[in-house]
Amino acid sequence: MKYVIPAAIAIGVGLITLLSYLVQNSQLLAIRLILTDWAVILGGLAVLVGLINLLLVHTRRIQAQARGWFYSLITSGAALMTLILGIVEGIGRDTPALYQQTSVTRLLFSGVLVTSQAALAVLVMFFLIVGAVRMLRSRADLWSVGFLAVVIITLIGWIPLQFIAPLNGFREWLIRVPASAGARGILIGVALGTIAIGIRVLTGSERPYKD
Amino acid sequence: MFNIVIPDLLGLILISIGVLAYIAFTFLAHRGLKPTLRPLRGYDMLPKQVGQAIESGGRVHVSLGANSLIGEKAGVTLAGLSILDIASHASAISDLSPVATTADAATLLVAGDFVRRAYRQKGTLERYESTAARLVALDPIALAGGATSVVADDDVRANVLIGSFGPEVALIAEAGERHGISQTIGSDRLEAQAVGYVMADQALIGEEMFVARAYLTEDSAAIGSLIALDILRWIIAGIIAVGAVLQTFGLLR
Numbered sequence: 001m002k003y004v005i006p007a008a009i010a011i012g013v014g015l016i017t018l019l020s021y022l023v024q025n026s027q028l029l030a031i032r033l034i035l036t037d038w039a040v041i042l043g044g045l046a047v048l049v050g051l052i053n054l055l056l057v058h059t060r061r062i063q064a065q066a067r068g069w070f071y072s073l074i075t076s077g078a079a080l081m082t083l084i085l086g087i088v089e090g091i092g093r094d095t096p097a098l099y100q101q102t103s104v105t106r107l108l109f110s111g112v113l114v115t116s117q118a119a120l121a122v123l124v125m126f127f128l129i130v131g132a133v134r135m136l137r138s139r140a141d142l143w144s145v146g147f148l149a150v151v152i153i154t155l156i157g158w159i160p161l162q163f164i165a166p167l168n169g170f171r172e173w174l175i176r177v178p179a180s181a182g183a184r185g186i187l188i189g190v191a192l193g194t195i196a197i198g199i200r201v202l203t204g205s206e207r208p209y210k211d
Numbered sequence: 212m213f214n215i216v217i218p219d220l221l222g223l224i225l226i227s228i229g230v231l232a233y234i235a236f237t238f239l240a241h242r243g244l245k246p247t248l249r250p251l252r253g254y255d256m257l258p259k260q261v262g263q264a265i266e267s268g269g270r271v272h273v274s275l276g277a278n279s280l281i282g283e284k285a286g287v288t289l290a291g292l293s294i295l296d297i298a299s300h301a302s303a304i305s306d307l308s309p310v311a312t313t314a315d316a317a318t319l320l321v322a323g324d325f326v327r328r329a330y331r332q333k334g335t336l337e338r339y340e341s342t343a344a345r346l347v348a349l350d351p352i353a354l355a356g357g358a359t360s361v362v363a364d365d366d367v368r369a370n371v372l373i374g375s376f377g378p379e380v381a382l383i384a385e386a387g388e389r390h391g392i393s394q395t396i397g398s399d400r401l402e403a404q405a406v407g408y409v410m411a412d413q414a415l416i417g418e419e420m421f422v423a424r425a426y427l428t429e430d431s432a433a434i435g436s437l438i439a440l441d442i443l444r445w446i447i448a449g450i451i452a453v454g455a456v457l458q459t460f461g462l463l464r
Contacts, residue, residue: 022223039281043317050316050346053323057342061364068364117352124378127385131410134388147408183401186417188447190399193421194286195226196440199233201289205432208280208292208321 007204014202054079082108150174225443232442237435246438253395253413254426260369260393260412261298265305269368271298274358274383276374276398277314277351280321284375287399288318290421291373292325294397297427298371299329308343310365313374314354319346355379359386370394372411373420376403384410 013035019025020032058072066072086105089097097105132151135144156164157171200206236244264271275291278284295311302309308330311322323344330339347357359382362370370387372380376398384406387394396407397415407414418440424433457463 018226022226043279043281046316046320047349048316050319050349053319053342053344053346057345060342066364068360071360113353116356117350120352120356120382121379124381127381128378128406128409131381131385131388131406135409186401186404189417189419189444190421192440192443192447193290193418194399195229195443196233196418196436197286197289197421199226199229199439200432200436203230203233203432205237205430205436206289206293208289208325 007207010207011202011204014198018198018202051079051083225446228446229439229443233432233435233439235435236438237432240431240434240438244434246434248426248437251415251419251422251426253397253415253419254423256393256413257294257297257371257395257423258301258427260371260395261301263393264367264369265302267368268305268307269366270307271302271309271369271371272358272361272365272367273298273309273311274354274370274372274374274376275311275313275315275318275322276372276376277349277354278318278375279315280317284399286421287375288315290397290423292318292321293423294371294373294420295322296325296329297423299326300333303330303333303335303338306338307366308338308340310361310367311344312347312354312358312361313344314346314348314350316346316349319344351377352379352382355382358383362386362390362392368392372407373397373415375399376406378402378406381406381410 016028017032017035020028055076058076060066061072062069062076082105085108086097089100089103089105093100097103098109100106132148136148153167154171154174157168197206240246261271273291273295275288275295278288278291280288295309298309308326311326313319313322323341326343327336327339330336345361347361348354355376361367362383363386367387367390370383370392372383372395374397376396377400380396380398380403384394384396388410394411395413395415396403396411397420398404398407399420404414404416408416422433422437422440424430425437454463
């Protein structure tokens with residue numbers, strides 16, 4: 001029973017959800033919406049557990065004076081401070097602190113989190129270029145050279161200069177024909193993989209909940 | 212009462228074929244059918260990568276991305292968890308638990324359970340670290356930033372990044388490269404697949420990330436689903452080819 005009940009619940013819920021997408025029926029849809037609401041509530045509660053996990057990981061690192069423990073101290077302090085601020089600023093208000101125009105929580109979100117993320121996102125481009133150069137050093141085969149050549153042609157093709165107009169056309173063809181075809185093929189593969197794993201869940205052979 | 216529209220009917224038929232093929236081939240695999248699988252470099256190397264990390268006294272880092280078990284990316288999350296399961300079973304004989312990082316709280320709970328279960332099944336539960344699964348952040352870029360510090364500070368010797376990553380996966384891969392760690396990257400998104408091709412030792416392209424169990428275990432259900440996946444692929448390729456021919460000759464409007 002320890003295995004049968006969770007499997008039966010998972011398979012039943014999965015089947016109802018799947019059928020409600022494929023068959024247009026108002027009762028199935030209503031059940032699906034209720035199940036989705038439950039999932040969202042559970043997901044929200046899991047965030048609290050996640051916060052405890054984050055504090056636990058970093059507290060242990062601080063206690064053990066592990067490498068980089070000072071960053072753990074900053075992380076834990078920032079997490080606690082943001083939590084307390086969010087709770088205090090939300091008391092007696094209709095809207096959560098993050099959505100209040102003048103709240104410190106909102107200021108922290110836009111001033112610290114969003115800007116840090118933007119900075120990290122910019123670094124990605126540099127890492128990619130360094131990675132491509134490293135790839136040529138470690139794997140100098142035909143595919144690597146082809147990959148880099150296409151990247152360079154695509155980048156140069158964007159420059160709006162008259163004398164490289166043919167390159168611009170070639171870039172457009174590259175994106176429209178081989179890149180689109182390859183991308184669609186890969187995405188169909190991903191969709192099929194998702195279906196395959198979904199079927200395994202629906203038949204109870206993929207059980208993330210098993211003991 | 213029940214209203215089915217044509218595109219949905221096609222989906223229903225395809226899924227039904229998939230389910231039937233899966234059941235039939237799982238049964239045959241259970242009875243001893245062993246298909247010859249196309250070699251995938253990613254799965255040839257992954258056990259070696261994990262083994263070397265354990266032998267050198269380090270950890271395996273499995274990052275599951277910011278995708279959740281709730282919603283349309285659940286399949287990707289399950290694929291990542293399958294690989295975490297395999298890495299956890301391999302790591303359960305060593306002194307250090309693998310580290311699983313995620314940006315989704317629901318996935319965190321399941322990931323922790325996967326690692327703990329592997330240790331219990333191997334009879335080494337006393338070595339299990341309760342902080343093996345970690346919620347690093349709640350969004351993809353912050354996860355990438357946080358995971359770089361895990362790679363740098365936690366004796367990580369193998370980096371396995373399987374999830375719905377975008378280009379930000381380059382941040383974690385760069386940290387891995389800086390520390391000379393072998394890396395495998397698999398994502399359902401094209402940008403991360405391109406990053407994986409450039410920066411990782413092995414990249415899992417397209418549906419490859421979903422077939423880990425079929426390649427790395429003797430699980431007959433996984434082999435059945437792999438064959439079902441191939442059958443569905445041929446059916447869809449056939450539909451596309453027929454559609455292209457019909458369209459070319461003006462027979463499809």
